[in-house]
Amino acid sequence: MKIHTQAVHAGDRKKATDAVPVTTPIYTAASFSYDDIETTDRVFAHEVPGYAYSRYDNPTNHALEELLTTLESGAGSLACSTGMAALQIAILTALLDRRKKVLAATALYGATINLLLKVMEPFGIETSFVDITDVAAVRAAIEAERPGCVLMETVSNPVLRVGPLAELAAACREFNVALIVDNTFATPMLVRPLELGAHMVVHSLTKYLSGHGDVMGGAVIADEAHLPGLRQLSRTCGPTLGPFECYLAMRGIKTFPLRMERQCANAATVAKFLRSHSMVERIFYLDDPAHLDAATVGQLFPPGMFGAMVAFELMGAGTPEVFAFMNRLRLVVKATSLGDVHSMMLYPKMASHRDLSPKQRERMGIRDSLVRLSVGIEAAEDICADLDQALRG
Numbered sequence: 001m002k003i004h005t006q007a008v009h010a011g012d013r014k015k016a017t018d019a020v021p022v023t024t025p026i027y028t029a030a031s032f033s034y035d036d037i038e039t040t041d042r043v044f045a046h047e048v049p050g051y052a053y054s055r056y057d058n059p060t061n062h063a064l065e066e067l068l069t070t071l072e073s074g075a076g077s078l079a080c081s082t083g084m085a086a087l088q089i090a091i092l093t094a095l096l097d098r099r100k101k102v103l104a105a106t107a108l109y110g111a112t113i114n115l116l117l118k119v120m121e122p123f124g125i126e127t128s129f130v131d132i133t134d135v136a137a138v139r140a141a142i143e144a145e146r147p148g149c150v151l152m153e154t155v156s157n158p159v160l161r162v163g164p165l166a167e168l169a170a171a172c173r174e175f176n177v178a179l180i181v182d183n184t185f186a187t188p189m190l191v192r193p194l195e196l197g198a199h200m201v202v203h204s205l206t207k208y209l210s211g212h213g214d215v216m217g218g219a220v221i222a223d224e225a226h227l228p229g230l231r232q233l234s235r236t237c238g239p240t241l242g243p244f245e246c247y248l249a250m251r252g253i254k255t256f257p258l259r260m261e262r263q264c265a266n267a268a269t270v271a272k273f274l275r276s277h278s279m280v281e282r283i284f285y286l287d288d289p290a291h292l293d294a295a296t297v298g299q300l301f302p303p304g305m306f307g308a309m310v311a312f313e314l315m316g317a318g319t320p321e322v323f324a325f326m327n328r329l330r331l332v333v334k335a336t337s338l339g340d341v342h343s344m345m346l347y348p349k350m351a352s353h354r355d356l357s358p359k360q361r362e363r364m365g366i367r368d369s370l371v372r373l374s375v376g377i378e379a380a381e382d383i384c385a386d387l388d389q390a391l392r393g
Ligand SMILES: *Cc1c(COP(=O)(O)O)cnc(C)c1O
Pocket: 082, 083, 084, 085, 109, 111, 112, 153, 157, 182, 184, 185, 203, 204, 205, 206, 207, 216, 217, 218
């Protein structure tokens, strides 16, 4: 054979030996071949399990998806390129054979609100909003609006409201409404919405699950009823996560429970410190017995674990004072995102909720003095010391 042919074929497409690699390899192959074309035919026809084309399925993706399905107690899952791609495909899946209408929680991630109002609505999918912590209001809205799905976050961003998941799921099931829960903030370590009656769970893998700030990804974990629709849409729309990212996400998830334990403990320490600080006007953290949803939190969360997101208002601060405070931070990283091993601070008005009108922000309880802290795995005393020096100015 000529060198041009050798360069393309030599050494490639070897079958693995009997030795099993201890971690899942990164399968970069776009497509898969079988010894006989009849097998390929049967794989395409779903008569036998197998891989054909990586937009449909890929061994590395499959490994991550099985892991996510297990963590969230689902029937199956789909790894997506980002959390937003996951949300989009989950909503489309829910509405495949239902009314093209979404009933959404008032308090949602900023980009999710944009997805609903600026992408879905122009394509004819309407959204109305409801306070998800008020079951009676949700029930009334379901009866009045007859939505195809309800969309909520386990813990809202950034002021940490928590809806009674099991009751909401029961109301949805009564009216054949799909319940989609964005579980990015709570993670399956704290709450598993599918066990409480939700139909689909969405994650930004970019956050706690991957946890190192070095990979973007998303996931939809579905119950038995919604899995075929999810797979069918995904084959056509192609929101698929690349195998390199799947590998990184899977690697990150191996230490996710350890990180989460540490981050929850650190967040409780930081919250206690901030509560007693003279430069802090108000703090939002789920361990607070006076929290508006304390009873629900007590039911949903494991004892003593309240997540690692802390939001607080700086005493009498406007935007310039918040900027000055953030510029004084030395350890806490000033950046968008959350859930990483390093502590990070974000100014919701400028970042996650930038595209919303002041009125929308006000309705969500996001004041100009509010900052959001994602507590990392560092030593808690070092995080507190950095916040203290920045607060004192
Ligand atoms: C970050 C985030 C998303 C979007 O995820 P990406 O991976 O950035 O697309 C959705 N929901 C919540 C709650 C998030 O924090």
